[in-house]
Amino acid sequence: MMISTEHIQIAAYLGAGLCVGIGAITTGIGSGMIAGEGAYGIVKQPKANEQLFRTMLIGQAAAQTAGIFALVISMLLIYGIDMTIGGWFKASAYLSAGLAMGLGSIGPSLGAGYAGSQACKSVARMPKQGNAIMGNMLIGQALAQTSAIFALVVAFLLIYSVPNQPDGISTGHIIVKSLALIGAGLAIGLGTLGPGTGIGFVAGKATDSMGRFPAQKPTILRTMFLGAAVSESTAIYSLVVSFLLIFAL
Amino acid sequence: MELTLAQGIVKSAALLGAGLCMGMGALGPGIGEGFVAGKACEGIARSPENASLITRTMLVGQAVSESTGIYSLVIALLLIFST
Numbered sequence: 001m002m003i004s005t006e007h008i009q010i011a012a013y014l015g016a017g018l019c020v021g022i023g024a025i026t027t028g029i030g031s032g033m034i035a036g037e038g039a040y041g042i043v044k045q046p047k048a049n050e051q052l053f054r055t056m057l058i059g060q061a062a063a064q065t066a067g068i069f070a071l072v073i074s075m076l077l078i079y080g081i082d083m084t085i086g087g088w089f090k091a092s093a094y095l096s097a098g099l100a101m102g103l104g105s106i107g108p109s110l111g112a113g114y115a116g117s118q119a120c121k122s123v124a125r126m127p128k129q130g131n132a133i134m135g136n137m138l139i140g141q142a143l144a145q146t147s148a149i150f151a152l153v154v155a156f157l158l159i160y161s162v163p164n165q166p167d168g169i170s171t172g173h174i175i176v177k178s179l180a181l182i183g184a185g186l187a188i189g190l191g192t193l194g195p196g197t198g199i200g201f202v203a204g205k206a207t208d209s210m211g212r213f214p215a216q217k218p219t220i221l222r223t224m225f226l227g228a229a230v231s232e233s234t235a236i237y238s239l240v241v242s243f244l245l246i247f248a249l
Numbered sequence: 250m251e252l253t254l255a256q257g258i259v260k261s262a263a264l265l266g267a268g269l270c271m272g273m274g275a276l277g278p279g280i281g282e283g284f285v286a287g288k289a290c291e292g293i294a295r296s297p298e299n300a301s302l303i304t305r306t307m308l309v310g311q312a313v314s315e316s317t318g319i320y321s322l323v324i325a326l327l328l329i330f331s332t
Contacts, residue, residue: 198283
């Protein structure tokens with residue numbers, strides 16, 4: 001199968017567009033959820049407005065992380081690669097990197113957004129516990145973003161460590177390798193969606209409970225870590241499957 | 250590796266299927282387990298004297314939710330290595 005520079009350009013630009021386009025969906029929704037609860041909290045507790053504003057901004061910044069990862073991958077796909085060499089292997093790797101990071105940022109952003117919105121709600125209810133609530137929110141959001149980092153790692157590997165297509169291999173081999181690379185991107189992209197959302201839900205509920213019952217902080221933290229670790233397991237299975245699809249074939 | 254075009258298409262479909270299988274299969278368990286753990290956090294905060302009971306129920310519930318994730322992993326590995 002012949003391939004020209006245009007084919008690689010089509011794959012890379014399509015990947016770049018999908019990456020930041022899909023990645024922006026829940027980054028926007030998540031940040032909006034936080035801002036909504038932040039604004040509504042001021043109605044309920046006008047005296048705590050500075051604390052609420054701070055919690056809202058920090059929460060939004062953490063919720064944007066996965067969107068920034070998507071932007072970085074998108075920029076790399078447009079400006080950071082040599083599109084004249086590599087053949088079908090590189091073309092499918094570029095498309096797959098975009099899909100991996102774009103789909104991979106949906107779950108973590110939604111989760112971080114939920115955690116942040118619960119934190120704003122909780123600060124409005126118990127302004128005295130503001131610092132403990134914000135600390136727990138940040139830990140929970142960091143746990144939710146772990147799966148976005150898995151997607152980032154896979155996207156970097158797809159962009160920079162997939163070999164160029166060697167000369168004289170059969171068409172069958174080209175199709176197998178190319179679709180294996182696209183499968184790797186889809187596995188980690190879709191696979192981080194659930195764990196990211198789930199861990200965000202855990203973090204949100206834990207933050208909310210900590211604001212209501214500050215005395216239970218150690219038990220709540222323990223349960224949050226345990227629950228988040230179990231939810232993360234399917235993201236790790238997806239990471240293993242994508243590594244196998246990239247390197248074992 | 251010498252493959253005819255038809256064998257290549259079959260193998261590539263299996264690999265793409267493996268990726269989709271693990272990706273979508275991880276979606277449900279992740280959300281479900283997170284929901285369990287979130288509710289457990291809420292429950293432990295409300296009635297701390299039942300913490301060990303709630304943690305046990307949470308872990309059993311998560312293990313059951315995890316099973317479909319493991320089914321997906323098994324099918325993905327089968328599609329990669331035995332087709």
